[in-house]
Amino acid sequence: MQEIHALLELLAMLVFDPRTAVLIALLVIAGVTDYRTYRIPNWLTFGGATFALVYKTVVAVNPGSAFLLASGGLLLGFVVMLPPYMLNAMGAGDVKLMAMVGAFLGVDETLQAVLFAFLAGGIGALGFALARGHLGRMLRSTRDVLFNLVSMSLAGVRPDARMHAGQSIGKLPYGVCIAIGTIGYVLSRQLGFA
Helix, strand or coil: CHHHHHHHHHHHHHHHCHHHHHHHHHHHHHHHHHHHHCCCCHHHHHHHHHHHHHHHHHHCCCHHHHHHHHHHHHHHHHHHHHHHHHCCCCCHHHHHHHHHHHHHHCHHHHHHHHHHHHHHHHHHHHHHHHHHCCHHHHHHHHHHHHHHHHHHHHCCCCCCCCCCHHHCCCCCCHHHHHHHHHHHHHHHHHCCCC
16 A cells, blocks of 8 residues: 555645646656667757756746756766766767756755666666677776786876777667666655655
8 A cells, every 4th residue: 555655745746846747748758869860869868967957047936056066967967977988888879868867856966866877878888798698798898907017007007997898788878777766766866665
């Protein structure tokens, strides 16, 4: 009975909180687009971030504070995704998508959404490697990159963890992982699991 009540509350939240409904719709569009084209359009990320900043500011009791929290979430989502981008592990669209998510969720929830997205990404990468028959190759490449990072760091040399194109097992549309992870976080939070 409690599960039915939680699901009804979730449906009510989606109906009465347009911010969450818009976030989920944008994430679904981003995931589908990234899966099909390996690109996430700027109109989606910039438009979504603008909507989130304006909406949170307009409906808030304290607009200044709400704008700062949303802006902080946007910045946090952007900064957390920069290292994987700089290592060529994901594209710029993925970074902008997580920044948009941060604007919707604010500072306090952005890191949790990032963790859910990374978890979805790890599961997605394993599934991707298994489906292509390259799990052993992926694990060897990961081991080699980690070994090089540690050994170069211990030697006092600035590490360069970028993989060579020959080592790659393929391109994973990470926008799908961000969408699944963030939606999973939002739903699990609403159902009382996160």
